[in-house]
Amino acid sequence: MKSEWLHDFVALAEQGNFSKAAETRFVTQPAFSRRIRSLENWLGVPLVCRDRYPMVLTEAGENFLEQARLLLSHIYGIRGQLRQSLNEHRSLNFVAQPSLAVTFFPAWIHSLRPQLEDSFIRLNTCHYHDAIEQLMSGAADFLLCFSSDDKSSELDRPDVERLVVGQDRLVLVTGVDAAGLPLHSLSAEIPLRLLLYPPTSFLGALIQRKYLPALSEQPCLPVCENALGEGLKALALQGEGASILPASLVREELAEGKLVELPLSVWVGLDIELCCRPCFSSEQVGLNWQRIRNTMAS
Known part of the structure; x- marks a missing residue:
């Protein structure tokens, strides 16, 4: 069992609504629902009456709610003691x-x-x-x-x-051939093979909002999705397609000519924040x- 499931269940009980609880837990509602279901599967009992509106807990859910709060209290109490030691x-x-x-x-x-x-x-x-x-x-x-x-x-x-x-920016890059020429280019006739972050990730959602509209006249063919920028960079270096990545992640490869930047009409700047x-x-x-x-x- 994961502690995040306990947090999710307590949030659901406090909010009385899946969508509001998912928002407080910084996840999408489908992902939040899956995590509640995972907790129920682990416990072996239903915790929520899904056929009732507004949402209510089952009897088992009501009984487990206080236990969930106690478990979280014990977990963080133990963590605090260990950190002090x-x-x-x-x-x-x-x-x-x-x-x-x-x-x-x-x-x-x-x-x-x-x-x-x-x-x-x-x-x-x-x-x-x-x-x-x-x-x-x-x-x-x-x-x-x-x-x-x-x-x-x-x-x-x-x-x-x-x-x-700090600051960074997003750039569209591609690998090069033996002569140093781009393996992929912007062309109205040939679809651009794209290596993308998942649209549910922060950078993936930003690319969907800002970058892909700038490619509206360019036919595109998404060929791979990877949540890790290092993975997308490795695929671009292999010639699998072009990828939109933080400039800092490909700085050395651009300087060495292993990757080249493709021109776009949009500049997407990124702040780096400490919170x-x-x-x-x-x-x-x-x-x-x-x-x-x-x-x-x-």
């Missing part, structure tokens, strides 16, 4: 989108080391919505993620502080947040 007051827990963990985080955290002193740095990586969940549940002190100004962010809420710490919740897990975390803010402001 390991001097966790000196640690900083980051969660980041995978490409940022590779391209941005190492040099950025190195530049901050004088301010962070001997703090122990722990970095976890996961996709956007899961990363938000880690921040909101307290599993991470800081979230490092992309943001775009064309759409309101799920992190635009009063209990989250956000700080822009936290003001209810810090320790005084040390709060102090380091202020140090990071002061450093970025100078």
